Amino acid sequence: MIDYHMHLENGPLTLEWLRRFWETAQKRGLSEIGISEHCHKFKEFYPMFAPLTQGTDSYPFMKEWIAKDFQLDLDHYVELLLAARQEGIPVKIGLELDYLPGTEDFVQELLQQYPFDYILGSVHVIGKWGFDYAPEVWADHDVNQAYREYYAVLASAVSSGLFDIAAHLDLIKVFGHQADCLFEEAVSLVLELMAQNNLSLELSSAGLRKPVKEIYPAEWILQRAAELDIPITFASDAHYPEDVGAAFDKLMSAAKRCGISKYSVYSKRQRNLKSINFELPAP
Numbered sequence: 001m002i003d004y005h006m007h008l009e010n011g012p013l014t015l016e017w018l019r020r021f022w023e024t025a026q027k028r029g030l031s032e033i034g035i036s037e038h039c040h041k042f043k044e045f046y047p048m049f050a051p052l053t054q055g056t057d058s059y060p061f062m063k064e065w066i067a068k069d070f071q072l073d074l075d076h077y078v079e080l081l082l083a084a085r086q087e088g089i090p091v092k093i094g095l096e097l098d099y100l101p102g103t104e105d106f107v108q109e110l111l112q113q114y115p116f117d118y119i120l121g122s123v124h125v126i127g128k129w130g131f132d133y134a135p136e137v138w139a140d141h142d143v144n145q146a147y148r149e150y151y152a153v154l155a156s157a158v159s160s161g162l163f164d165i166a167a168h169l170d171l172i173k174v175f176g177h178q179a180d181c182l183f184e185e186a187v188s189l190v191l192e193l194m195a196q197n198n199l200s201l202e203l204s205s206a207g208l209r210k211p212v213k214e215i216y217p218a219e220w221i222l223q224r225a226a227e228l229d230i231p232i233t234f235a236s237d238a239h240y241p242e243d244v245g246a247a248f249d250k251l252m253s254a255a256k257r258c259g260i261s262k263y264s265v266y267s268k269r270q271r272n273l274k275s276i277n278f279e280l281p282a283p
């Protein structure tokens with residue numbers, strides 16, 4: 001069992017902090033972890049986000065957030081993960097990368113310079129609006145339109161060639177906003193594009209800790225992914241050591257119910273498929 005989505009951002013970039021994530025992983029019976037820090041923690045990615053702060057249609061909360069973030073150095077991050085591997089921790093070098101239309105070439109060029117094992121693709125921003133920042137930022141937004149636009153951006157994201165894994169596929173539900181319909185066609189299109197582009201689908205327990213109190217993605221989406229033979233990865237999106245591998249028993253039973261049989265592991269951005277062993281005691 002693996003957990004391919006976690007963040008070190010609430011502590012220092014040190015082996016001591018990283019070891020605590022691995023300790024929880026071991027207690028929960030995981031054999032491999034992947035660290036997937038947000039791209040916007042690193043100064044190298046600032047040029048990609050700067051346009052979000054410009055223009056009369058930019059949001060004050062986005063300006064404030066973007067002015068504060070981007071403090072870390074990507075080299076230090078990669079060096080830390082390589083050092084952890086040196087001391088025997090089975091850790092993959094991941095990155096949670098936002099999809100911002102128009103930045104593809106800049107990002108592609110930057111990614112090539114680092115030995116990433118996998119890239120998680122995330123849509124947290126629609127236009128200049130960071131919709132998952134806080135429930136308050138939804139005040140002037142129409143829920144149906146937000147869902148429609150979210151899945152349109154996601155379709156471009158999974159076709160961009162930048163990503164290996166689609167993270168928290170239905171994140172738009174994070175605060176529990178319900179649209180009038182499921183957007184089945186839009187979601188199916190995203191899944192078909194993922195299958196064509198050999199992306200894996202992240203199965204994440206993070207939503208259970210959010211107002212929506214559901215896993216990502218919803219089981220009907222997981223079922224469609226199974227029909228298209230899309231493999232999954234397992235994810236906690238832990239921001240603290242104690243959340244590594246959290247509620248993976250729920251992820252396992254959802255995968256089993258939906259007919260998912262394969263999960264992916266990655267090395268240097270090459271995918272390897274493995275069979276899920278439902279006989280194992282869930283961590």
Ligand SMILES: [Zn+2]
Pocket residue numbers: 096122124167168
């Ligand atoms: Zn995310």
Ligand SMILES: [Zn+2]
Pocket residue numbers: 005006007096237
């Ligand atoms: Zn994350």
